[in-house]
Amino acid sequence: MAKEKSAIFIIFGGSGDLAHRKLYPALYRLYKAGILKDHFAVIGTARRPWSDDYFRETVVTSLEDLDDDKQKMEDFAKHFFYQSHNVNDSEHYIALKELAAKLDDQFEAGHNRVYYMAIAPRFFGTVAEHINSEGLKTEDGFNRLVIEKPFGRDLASASELNDDLSKAFPENEIYRIDHYLGKKMIQEIPNIRLKNPKFEKALNNKYVSNIQVTLGESLGVEDRGGYYETAGVLRDMVQNHIMQIIGSIAMDTPEELTAKAIHKVKTDLFSSLDVLEPEEVNKSFVRGQYDTDRLGKLNAYRDEDNVDDNSNIETYAAGKLEFNDERWSGVPFYVRSGKRMPAKSSRIDIVFNDKVSEFGVNPNTTVSLLIEPEEGHSILVNGIDYQSSNQDLIKFPEDKTYFDNAREAYESLIIDILSGDRVHFTLWDELQSTWKYIDVIREKWDSEDTDFPNYLSGTMGPEAADTLLERDGNSWVWDD
Ligand code: NAD
Numbered sequence: 001m002a003k004e005k006s007a008i009f010i011i012f013g014g015s016g017d018l019a020h021r022k023l024y025p026a027l028y029r030l031y032k033a034g035i036l037k038d039h040f041a042v043i044g045t046a047r048r049p050w051s052d053d054y055f056r057e058t059v060v061t062s063l064e065d066l067d068d069d070k071q072k073m074e075d076f077a078k079h080f081f082y083q084s085h086n087v088n089d090s091e092h093y094i095a096l097k098e099l100a101a102k103l104d105d106q107f108e109a110g111h112n113r114v115y116y117m118a119i120a121p122r123f124f125g126t127v128a129e130h131i132n133s134e135g136l137k138t139e140d141g142f143n144r145l146v147i148e149k150p151f152g153r154d155l156a157s158a159s160e161l162n163d164d165l166s167k168a169f170p171e172n173e174i175y176r177i178d179h180y181l182g183k184k185m186i187q188e189i190p191n192i193r194l195k196n197p198k199f200e201k202a203l204n205n206k207y208v209s210n211i212q213v214t215l216g217e218s219l220g221v222e223d224r225g226g227y228y229e230t231a232g233v234l235r236d237m238v239q240n241h242i243m244q245i246i247g248s249i250a251m252d253t254p255e256e257l258t259a260k261a262i263h264k265v266k267t268d269l270f271s272s273l274d275v276l277e278p279e280e281v282n283k284s285f286v287r288g289q290y291d292t293d294r295l296g297k298l299n300a301y302r303d304e305d306n307v308d309d310n311s312n313i314e315t316y317a318a319g320k321l322e323f324n325d326e327r328w329s330g331v332p333f334y335v336r337s338g339k340r341m342p343a344k345s346s347r348i349d350i351v352f353n354d355k356v357s358e359f360g361v362n363p364n365t366t367v368s369l370l371i372e373p374e375e376g377h378s379i380l381v382n383g384i385d386y387q388s389s390n391q392d393l394i395k396f397p398e399d400k401t402y403f404d405n406a407r408e409a410y411e412s413l414i415i416d417i418l419s420g421d422r423v424h425f426t427l428w429d430e431l432q433s434t435w436k437y438i439d440v441i442r443e444k445w446d447s448e449d450t451d452f453p454n455y456l457s458g459t460m461g462p463e464a465a466d467t468l469l470e471r472d473g474n475s476w477v478w479d480d
Contacts, residue, residue, distance in 0.1 A: 005030075005418040006039035007112040008100045010136075012127050013119035014044020014055070014082065018148065020062040023118060026410035028063050031076045035415060039110065041103040045085035045096065055082035079107070087123045093134035100136065111141025114417060121150055125164030132168035144417055145169045147176045149240055150231070151426070154442065155435035162428055171428060175417050180241040180346075181248075181424040182409030185371045189248040190257055192369075192379075195396045198359045199367070200253060202393065204327045207356045209364070210474050212334045212349040213245050216341035220290060220299065220457065221315070226306035232313045234287075234445075237337040239438040243270070244426065246333055249348055249369075250323065259423035263430075270433035272325035281444040288316030288462040290340040291453035298340070298457045312450050315339040318465035319441070320472075334469055334476070340457035342480040346371035349477035352393075361393045366477055378403075 009027070011019055030036045044055055056077035063073050083099055085092040104111055115131055117124050124147060130136075137143040145165065152158025165174060180186055193200045202208070215237050221228040228236070247266040254261040276284055289311070291300045301307060301315050316338030323329065347370050354363035361381075368380040379396075381389035397403075407415070416424055455462045460480050469475050 003035070004037045004039065005035055005415075006108070006110040007114050007142075007418060008103055008107075008109045009040070009042045009114045009116060010096060010100060011042060011044050011116045011118055012085070012087070012123070013046060013117070014042075015046035015048055015050065015058070016118055018118045019044065020058065022410045023116065023414075024059050024062045025066055026408060026414055028066060028073070028076055029408065029411045030414060032067075032072065035418075036079075039108050040079055041107050041109065042080045043083055043096065043099060043103070044080065045083045045092075047084065047086055049084045050082045052080070052082050056080050087119070087126050087130070090130065090134055093130045093136060097134060097136045104138075109141075111138040112418075113138055113141065113143050114146060115144070116146045117148055121148075121161075125161055128165045128168040142420065143169070143173055144420070145174050146417060147174065149177065150235065151176055151240075151431060152435065153230075153235065154439050155432065158431055158435050162431075172422070174428075175413075175422060176426040176428075176431070177413060178240050178244050178426050179409045179413070180371075181244055181426070182411075182413040183346075183371055184403055184406030184412075185369055186245060186248055187412070187424060188403075189369070190254065190262060192394070192396050193253070194257065196394050198392070199394045202352060202356055202359060203249075203350070205329055205331045207352050207358075208331050209351045209353040210332045210334060210469075210472070211246075211249065212336075212347075212351070212477055213242050213249075214335075214345060214347050214349070214476075214478050215241060215245075215337040216343065216345045216478075217337075217339050218341060218344050218458075220340050221301065221304050221307070223305065225304040228315075229307055229311060229313055233315055233317045233337050233339070234438060234442060238317055238319070238335060239434050240426070242335045242337060243430075243434040243437075245348060245371075246321070246335070247430065249350070250328060250333070252325075252327060259421060262423055263427050267427065267429045267433075269323065269325065270430050272323045272328075273433055273437050274322040274324050275437050276440050278440060278444050281441050284321075284468075285317060285319035285441050286462060286464040286468055287314035287445060287450065288318075288338065288455045288465070289313065289450070289452035290315050290338075290455055290457045293340075293457035300453050300457075301339075302453065312445075312452060314445070314452075316341075316455060316461045316465075318461060318468060320468060321437075332472060332474070334474070336461065336465060336476075338455075338461045340455075341460060342458055344373050345478060346373075347478060351474070351477065356393070359393055361391045365391060365393060367394055368477065 251265040318336035321333040350367045352365045357363045370378045379386040381391040
């Protein structure tokens with residue numbers, strides 16, 4: 001039986017999209033699993049003057065696709081309370097503190113607090129500062145601050161944000177969410193490596209030809225054009241999700257599977273990233289922006305709502321990263337992420353060289369770890385389900401349904417937050433290295449004109465992304 005956790009959650013931005021689409025459904029699943037039961041309450045805060053009853057109605061509505069057990073949903077919603085709040089008003093934090101203390105007594109929540117920033121990033125620092133100055137933090141329970149992406153726009157703004165947060169919360173109380181780290185396949189990578197000694201032994205520059213990480217999306221920017229104009233795929237996907245995925249597959253073997261040991265090897269890996277010189281950027285990275293599709297039916301990016309007619313924001317990026325550590329020196333890591341690709345596909349492809357035959361497998365074997373579209377999931381060896389591939393480079397897990405019962409990413413990350421386990425969260429040291437790497441590319445791109453749009457919707461991106469690999473005698477494993 002799952003062990004019940006206790007806490008008062010204060011969700012800043014409790015009326016917003018993230019809260020309703022991701023957080024409340026995740027909390028409900030934990031409620032159904034008995035991990036949240038009697039000893040928790042959720043305070044939603046936002047500017048609007050909502051009543052508790054109205055807030056609860058919105059919470060129940062956000063669960064409708066999950067369940068038809070109306071009674072269970074209503075019992076769950078009784079743990080929800082609303083507090084109207086403006087981020088700059090000190091009085092509101094005092095009211096929040098009093099409400100949290102009252103609910104803590106009522107639900108016997110053990111003086112534990114989770115402060116969740118489901119609010120615009122420009123407010124993160126202000127809210128953290130007020131939590132501290134108005135004395136919201138408790139003495140005899142835990143205090144954990146959860147931060148959503150984006151964590152800064154570049155190294156300078158990320159450092160400024162981190163300084164602001166650090167005044168209120170020590171690093172070990174900060175949980176920076178990268179929801180890819182909540183996905184089952186990514187979480188399992190250290191375990192897969194541990195349980196497959198041959199695979200682990202082959203995971204280095206002696207046996208690996210190249211590693212490819214793809215986060216492809218079939219959708220365009222939809223109604224998020226305004227946000228996308230401030231981001232671009234380099235900031236939105238590469239700096240965070242792609243880097244963290246590379247961290248999981250390429251980090252050195254940790255001494256043990258603890259947060260401390262795993263973060264140590266990840267931090268070491270990122271600090272060995274070979275930062276490009278500005279003049280190398282366009283040799284190692286390719287950018288793209290989607291046009292209409294072959295039939296001329298879909299909007300080009302520049303025709304989307306809230307997008308500038310001459311926008312130079314990239315909706316596609318592909319690049320070659322290199323590490324100058326002993327394990328990976330000489331091995332290219334090809335990464336790409338794009339909108340309006342032919343299908344949604346998140347995957348890691350590890351292409352071995354001919355020396356891998358020392359392990360009794362075919363030369364040039366490819367192992368693919370498929371992350372999405374289904375949450376989980378498959379491991380392929382040369383494109384075939386590893387269990388029927390007759391290759392024993394990788395053999396985990398035994399049970400074919402292993403990934404099927406995986407918890408959804410937010411559900412899994414909230415359990416970690418309640419348990420004080422930071423293994424699946426991003427540390428500041430890692431972020432500094434990855435921003436430093438991305439900043440050079442961003443600055444170069446921002447200083448130059450482009451010939452956008454340069455790929456049709458529904459295609460694999462600009463041709464230059466293929467040339468990038470062909471120059472090294474390689475090609476993308478996932479190709480339409
Ligand atoms: P949203 O605009 O839907 O919600 C923002 C919330 O902040 C609302 O509840 C709003 O009332 C509140 N708010 C705005 N101004 C306020 C003020 N002055 N004082 C108090 N409250 C105020 O935004 P969202 O999509 O839910 O995103 C929230 C955060 O999560 C952002 O940092 C975003 O980058 C991040 N995020 C969102 C998603 C997603 O899927 N929506 C995914 C990843 C990260």
